[in-house]
Amino acid sequence: MIVQTQRAKVNVRIWNAHLEQTIIMLHGFTGSVATWDKVAVSITDYRIIAIDLIGHGQTDSPHDVAAYTMEEQVLQLDEVFQQLNLHRVILLGYSMGGRVALSYAKTFPNRVSQLILESASPGLKFEEERTIRRSSDESLANQIQINGIESFVNKWENIPLFDTQKKLPSDVQLAVREERLSQSEVGLANSLRGMGTGAQNSLWSNLGEINIPVTLITGELDKKFCIIAEEMQALLQKARHVIVNDVGHAIHVENPEQFATIVKDAIKD
Template identity: 40%
Template sequence: MVEKLKNNKSSAVDADIPHSAFSGSTQHIKNQFSPSGLAYFLIGNFQKPTILFLHGFMGSALDWLAIAQALSEDFCCLLIDLPGHGQSLNVAKQNYSMRECAALVIELLDKLQIDKTNLVGYSMGGRLGFYLTGHFPDRLRKIVLESASPGLQSESEQKERRLHDAKLADKLISMGMEAFLEFWYDLPLFATLKSHSDLEKLKAHRKDNSPEKLAMSLARMGTGNMPNLWPKLRNITNPVLLITGARDDKFCRLNALVQSQIPNSQHKIIQQCGHNVHFEKSKIYTEIIQNFFTDGGNL
C-alpha cells in the first residue's frame, strides 16, 4: 500500500517537527516531502486502509494528529500540509489553485503507491475533497466532508467572493498573523469556539504560518476561484458523509442541499458545536468517522 513501509506500523520520516498537541502532550512528528514540495507524514498501520486528511485555512496536517492517533490501529493516516500552510512553503505559485493542488495530492498518492484512499476534508480541505471526488472518483473510497462547500453556482457570486477574498488577503498581510488571528476567530462563523479551553493553543499553533503564503492560498484557492462543482454531485457514486455543527446554520442548510444531490450520501449534524466540528467535538467526531469507514458506510 505505502511505498517501502509495508512491514512497519509507524511512519518513516525525514525531519523532526516539534509539536505541542492541544491536549498538552509534546510529540515529535517527522515529515517527508512530495516531489513538488508537499509536506506530509503517515501515522498508523501501513497494512490497513488509508485515510487522507485535508485541513482548513491556516491549519496544517497536525490539526488531525489526535484523531489520526486514535485511528492508528485500524488505518494508515496520511496527513498533508496544503500549499502555503505548515511545512509546504516551497510549493510553486502556480500549484496553489484548486486544480493544481488536486494534482499534487494525486502525485503524492502515486508516489506512495496508494491506488485508493478514504478521505476526510474540513472547510477549505473539504472543498478540495469535493474537487477530488468530482474529478478523481476512482482514487477514492469513502469520503467525509466537514463544513464544506462544492463552490458557488453563478459567475456573479464567484466574482463577488473573489473580491472579498482579495480584501481578506490584503488584511492578512497588513495586520500580520497575530492580529489577523484575533480578527478571524472573532468572526460569527467561529463564535462557538470562544468558550473552548484550547482556543488559545489553536491560535498559537497558527501563528507560525506565513501571511504572504496564506494570502496566496486565499487568492488562488479561495471559494471564489474554485470551479462550480454542483453539476458533478449527481454523478458521485462513492459513499459520502457530510458533517456539520448544529450551530453553523449556513453550512447545515447548504449541506442539506448537497446531500439531496449526492445519491449515496448522509448528512450528520453534531449538536452543541459550530463550524470546526473535529476540534470542538473530537471524540464524537472520531467515533463517527471510524464507524463510517469500517461498517460499510452506514451510521
C-alpha cells in the same frame, strides 16, 4: 516527513503506518496536519495520513499564485498519493480541505473509495457570488501581507464562524491560535487568491456524478453549513448527513472523540 513533488515540497504526517487501509485527512484554511492530532489517536484501525496543503504548515508557500489553483492542488495531491503508493483511499476534508477532497474525487473518481466532508461546500453556485467573494478574498489577502499574521489571526479567530470555539478549554483555544500563527503571510494570502471559495469553479452541477459513499458532517450550531449539507445530500447519489449537537464549524476541534466515532462508523457502513 517531506514528500518532494514536481510542484512543491509537501509535508505529511502518518499514524499507524503499518496498516494498509488509508484515510487521508485534509485541513481547512489556516490549518495544518496538527489539527488532526486528537482525532488520529482515536482511530487505531486505519492508517491516517494528514497532509499540509499548499501554502500551509510545512508545505511550500510559493510566491506564484498559479501554484495555488484548485486544479494545481488536486494534481499535487495525486503526486503525493503516487509517491506514497496509495491507489485507492478514503478522503476526509474539513472546510477548505473538504472542497479539495471533493475536487479530487471529481478529477480522479477511481482513486477514492469514500468521501467524508466536514463543514464543506462545493463552492458558490453563481458567478455573481463568486465575483463578490473573489474581491473580498483579495482584500483579505492584501491585509494579511500588509499587516502580518498576528493582526490577521486576531481578527480571524473572532469571526462569527468560530464563536463556538470560545467555549473550549483555554489550552485547546491556545493550540488553535498557535497553529494559525505558525502560517506564512504569502501562503495564506495566495491560498485565498488561488483556491478560495470565490476562485474555485462551482461543483454543484457535478455532485450527481459522484457514485461513491459520501458522509456529510456538520455542527448543529453552524446553521449555514447544515443547510448546504442538506442541499448537497439531495444531489448526491449515496450520501448521508450527520449533525453533531452543541458544536459549530470545526467539529473535529470542538468534539474530537465524537468526530472520530462518526468517521469510524461511516467507514464500517
